[in-house]
């Protein structure tokens with residue numbers, strides 16, 4: 586049985602790890618912006634993100650104290666948009682499912698996620714966590730996760 590997964594807030598000390606994961610080829614393929622991110626802009630982005638928790642939240646997922654993935658929430662007008670990446674050496678073991686099924690319970694507001702149509706693993710993870718397909722546009726699936734109060738109706 587897998588050890589429990591813990592989500593903690595990201596910090597500047599995670600910058601190099603997050604950049605490594607962001608520039609991993611599979612992560613780039615799954616992203617809107619597939620360009621390699623440069624270290625200077627990454628540090629500036631992370632610093633600004635950590636200073637604006639009302640607009641963006643970042644977590645590091647750990648199992649047995651080892652960082653195995655990251656999740657992000659970006660504030661939109663009426664929802665939070667979630668995105669996630671599993672460390673390349675921790676993929677294929679259900680880590681994304683553990684991260685996401687935990688994270689959705691942190692929110693009372695509606696959630697959404699954008700997933701490219703060919704990202705089968707992420708589609709499965711999102712649907713298993715309770716996300717429902719809303720629309721599709723230009724090869725991107727828009728998933729929504731109704732918040733607890735709207736689910737009660």
Ligand SMILES: CC(C)(COP(=O)(O)OP(=O)(O)OC[C@H]1O[C@@H](n2cnc3c(N)ncnc32)[C@H](O)[C@@H]1OP(=O)(O)O)[C@@H](O)C(=O)NCCC(=O)NCCS
Pocket residue numbers: 611612615616668669670671672675676677678679680681682699700701704705706707709710713
């Ligand atoms: C996509 C990603 C998050 C998946 O995380 P993971 O924890 O490694 O996911 P798993 O390998 O455990 O796969 C999740 C599910 O998809 C299934 N799956 C994986 N690859 C598959 C494929 N090619 N075809 C069909 N099913 C597949 C797994 O069997 C598993 O199904 P299950 O829950 O029924 O057992 C991870 O690979 C990743 O970080 N990729 C790069 C970044 C990325 O794509 N982020 C998401 C952007 S939306």
